[in-house]
Amino acid sequence: MIFFCSSSSRLCGQQLFIPTGKITFEKKVNLQRNLAGWNLSDETREKIKKYQISSWELSFNESSAIYFSESSANQLYSDYSSRTRVLKKTIIGEDYLLNDTIPHIDWKIMDEIRTISGYECRKAIGRIQDTIYVVAFYTDEILLKGGPEGFSGLPGMILGLAIPRYSTTWFATKVDALSNNAAQIVSPQKGKKIESEKDLSKLIELYSRYEGIKNEAVKKRIYGFTL
DSSP, rough: OOOOOOOGGGTTOOOOOOOEEEEEEEEEEEEHHHHTSSSSOHHHHHHSSSEEEEEEEEESSSSEEEOOOTTTTTTTETTTTTTTTEEEEEEEEEEOOOOOOOOEEEEEEEEEEEETTEEEEEEEEEEEETTTEOOOEEEEEOOOOGGGGGOOOOEEEEEEEEEGGEEEEEEEEEEOOOOGGGOOOOOOOOSSEEOOHHHHHHHHHHHHHHTTHHHHHHHHHHHHHHO
């Protein structure tokens, strides 16, 4: 039997399995820690707020999800049945649509349990880009094996995420189960489509000259996990 409810109305001790819904995440970046290695004056450091906080939403059904924020033009659509995704990213002032496969992450599931937004979550540790470690907390009560920023591959939905290298965390603050959420889950349509390797090469070269960084670093940034 499947129940539909919000996380605030879950019955004590009763396990609910959610096929469709919406999750609100708080994304928090420790700006002072990220700038610790920069040669900044004390006066400048005092003007920088400690945290940058934003709200993001993940709308999902049994096979797909869309991740977005009202404070950002960037979006991420994931189709887990075909293992593909569409990234909408603003690059040098212009919106681009990039088609990609969902990245594979090798996870190690741990014994630690933590409650997030009323859901019992198990800890897992993964690694991206070879050297960057990620800590996640997932619940098997939400059927889709997804998460914020496109992280996936665990036996349930990721409700908590931390990337120490980026001094950034994502935690679910609200979970709403919905009976029919399919209408809200559509791939981004507005933006310049990157449909060939030639188009991608041109974009990478343009971004590389604009930012003054190497092409390989640009590609990682464009297709990186964090929006």
